[in-house]
Amino acid sequence: MSKxxxxxxxxxxxxxxxxxxxxLHIGGARTALFNWLYARRHxxxxxxxxxxxxxxxxxxxxxxxxxxxxxxxxxxxxxxAVSQFARAPRHRAVAEAMLASGHAxxxxxxxxxxxxxxxxxxxxxxxxxxxxxxxxxxxxxxPAGKPFAIRLKAPREGETVVVDHVQGRVTFPNKDLDDxxxxxxxxxxTYNLAxxxxxxxxxxxxxxxxxxxLTNAARQTQxxxxxxxxxxxxxxxxxxxxxxGAKLSKRHGALGVEAYREMGYLPAALRNYLVRLGWxxxxxxxxxxxxxxxxxxxxxxxxxxxxxxxAKLEALNGHYIRNExxxxxxxxxxxxxxxxxxxxxxxxxxxxxxxxxxxALMPALKERAKTxxxxxxxxxxxxxxxxxxxxxxxxKLLDAEAxxxxxxxxxxxxxxxxxxxxxxxxxxxxxxxxxxxxLGKVAQPLRAALTxxxxxxxxxxxxxxxxxxxxxxxxxxxxxxxxxNS
RNA sequence: GCUCCGUUCGUCUAGUGGCCUAGGACACCAGCCUCUCACGUUGGGAACACGGGUUCGAGUCCCGUACGGAGCGCCA
Numbered sequence: 068m069s070k071x072x073x074x075x076x077x078x079x080x081x082x083x084x085x086x087x088x089x090x091l092h093i094g095g096a097r098t099a100l101f102n103w104l105y106a107r108r109h110x111x112x113x114x115x116x117x118x119x120x121x122x123x124x125x126x127x128x129x130x131x132x133x134x135x136x137x138x139x140x141x142x143x144x145x146x147x148a149v150s151q152f153a154r155a156p157r158h159r160a161v162a163e164a165m166l167a168s169g170h171a172x173x174x175x176x177x178x179x180x181x182x183x184x185x186x187x188x189x190x191x192x193x194x195x196x197x198x199x200x201x202x203x204x205x206x207x208x209x210p211a212g213k214p215f216a217i218r219l220k221a222p223r224e225g226e227t228v229v230v231d232h233v234q235g236r237v238t239f240p241n242k243d244l245d246d247x248x249x250x251x252x253x254x255x256x257t258y259n260l261a262x263x264x265x266x267x268x269x270x271x272x273x274x275x276x277x278x279x280x281l282t283n284a285a286r287q288t289q290x291x292x293x294x295x296x297x298x299x300x301x302x303x304x305x306x307x308x309x310x311x312g313a314k315l316s317k318r319h320g321a322l323g324v325e326a327y328r329e330m331g332y333l334p335a336a337l338r339n340y341l342v343r344l345g346w347x348x349x350x351x352x353x354x355x356x357x358x359x360x361x362x363x364x365x366x367x368x369x370x371x372x373x374x375x376x377x378a379k380l381e382a383l384n385g386h387y388i389r390n391e392x393x394x395x396x397x398x399x400x401x402x403x404x405x406x407x408x409x410x411x412x413x414x415x416x417x418x419x420x421x422x423x424x425x426x427a428l429m430p431a432l433k434e435r436a437k438t439x440x441x442x443x444x445x446x447x448x449x450x451x452x453x454x455x456x457x458x459x460x461x462x463k464l465l466d467a468e469a470x471x472x473x474x475x476x477x478x479x480x481x482x483x484x485x486x487x488x489x490x491x492x493x494x495x496x497x498x499x500x501x502x503x504x505x506l507g508k509v510a511q512p513l514r515a516a517l518t519x520x521x522x523x524x525x526x527x528x529x530x531x532x533x534x535x536x537x538x539x540x541x542x543x544x545x546x547x548x549x550x551x552n553s
Numbered sequence: 554g555c556u557c558c559g560u561u562c563g564u565c566u567a568g569u570g571g572c573c574u575a576g577g578a579c580a581c582c583a584g585c586c587u588c589u590c591a592c593g594u595u596g597g598g599a600a601c602a603c604g605g606g607u608u609c610g611a612g613u614c615c616c617g618u619a620c621g622g623a624g625c626g627c628c629a
Contacts, residue, residue, distance in 0.1 A: 120628095181626090218627095234558070248626085281623075281624070308622080312621070352565090371559050372622060379580080435590060435591035460589095511588065513588080525588070526588060
């Protein structure tokens with residue numbers, strides 16, 4: 068292990084180490100992104116480790132969801148994902164080695180004794196620092212057969228320093244740090260031990276993670292030092308908060324990335340939004356993946372927490388949608404369809420020949436969409452059943468006068484020699500002029516009749532995509548309806 | 554409570570002692586474009602938490618206060 072590490076001593080190796088207790092949430096996604104960017108920037112490796120040592124709270128579904136989320140986001144990792152649980156024997160061996168070298172000791176403190184210490188500290192309103200009497204006791208005093216945990220024999224004097232790319236130099240007085248347990252009485256390694264051993268064995272050079280791990284960095288430093296291992300470079304990134312400044316909750320954005328996918332966000336947009344949350348490169352806002360990787364640096368990560376802002380994500384997503392090739396947008400539509408009401412019916416319509424129509428309208432659709440779902444709702448009139456349901460504004464647009472205008476328009480339309488947006492626009496403009504009407508007086512009722520709404524892509528595009536027969540049929544529906552009402 | 558961290562427009566941020574009468578982006582408002590919406594474009598309002606220092610000069614350095622956050626498990 069150490070040989071291969073020496074050989075690659077100058078190569079950057081980072082990792083993303085989620086615990087599979089849920090989905091890949093937005094904060095984790097950003098941490099993964101930062102690590103991925105850092106590795107790519109330095110031509111290093113981005114490894115993945117699943118922290119699944121807590122058997123109760125871990126599920127294969129969650130692991131799959133995390134891998135899916137990373138893949139969708141485009142954050143490919145190098146090699147196989149490492150299971151932390153599978154490495155427990157090695158963690159145990161390291162704990163034993165520390166015991167043997169005198170850097171750790173067996174602690175026979177019981178849960179009851181611990182609880183009493185906690186209670187006493189609470190009562191006296193003083194900070195709780197566990198001081199195990201077993202630290203100094205002779206091994207001969209050990210009660211035979213009683214369960215024990217292994218605790219790190221941490222230094223009591225001086226301070227432990229964490230030199231961090233983001234947080235700067237943070238010092239922790241050793242007197243405030245207690246002897247952390249590295250091996251539980253049931254023989255299982257604890258988180259801090261497992262992380263250090265794994266990071267060391269995996270040759271991790273830089274640990275980029277949330278600030279909630281800052282104090283862990285101090286404790287982990289003590290383990291590295293006890294083992295005589297090289298401490299990795301640290302970069303503790305501030306957390307992402309909800310719009311109200313409090314911890315991100317389900318209401319806000321603490322959703323799994325798959326939720327963003329289902330809401331119709333593009334991975335490139337989410338990456339761009341996330342990278343800009345806490346990190347900056349001057350006034351730049353839009354980054355291609357190449358630019359991100361070329362410019363990303365832990366030194367440019369801010370120290371204060373950022374709030375999650377859907378409006379900005381949406382604006383960014385709109386930008387990416389406008390610039391996305393139509394065929395990929397079509398694929399994105401197919402991707403979200405299963406997740407919306409009536410989606411399967413739409414998918415069937417698409418497969419039954421509607422796909423070509425959606426594709427034809429895509430340039431107009433993507434111009435006004437913020438999410439993939441907007442594309443779908445904006446195209447809904449394509450597969451709507453006749454006669455169309457009209458919304459209130461459409462209803463108002465189709466008053467008696469407008470209906471009459473549309474009635475006289477039907478015959479020139481029926482005789483249209485060419486059914487293209489361009490030709491239709493010329494035809495309708497000529498018609499409006501002939502009848503001394505402003506174009507809007509014709510176009511708006513037309514839009515209402517054809518789409519059932521006052522808002523849509525340009526009407527001439529709508530007519531072209533709908534086709535002559537369908538257009539005339541929808542206009543006829545309006546005539547029927549207005550006749551019935553009068 | 555203790556330890557650590559933070560605080561520039563509503564939000565994300567630029568800013569590393571003079572280039573800042575504080576810049577960009579999103580959002581908001583108004584105009585233009587226009588068959589609607591959107592895009593685009595032009596313009597507008599909008600911030601250095603507060604109080605002391607240091608300095609010729611402070612958003613930038615120091616101290617304090619307030620507010621916010623994170624961590625204080627035989628969880629990860």
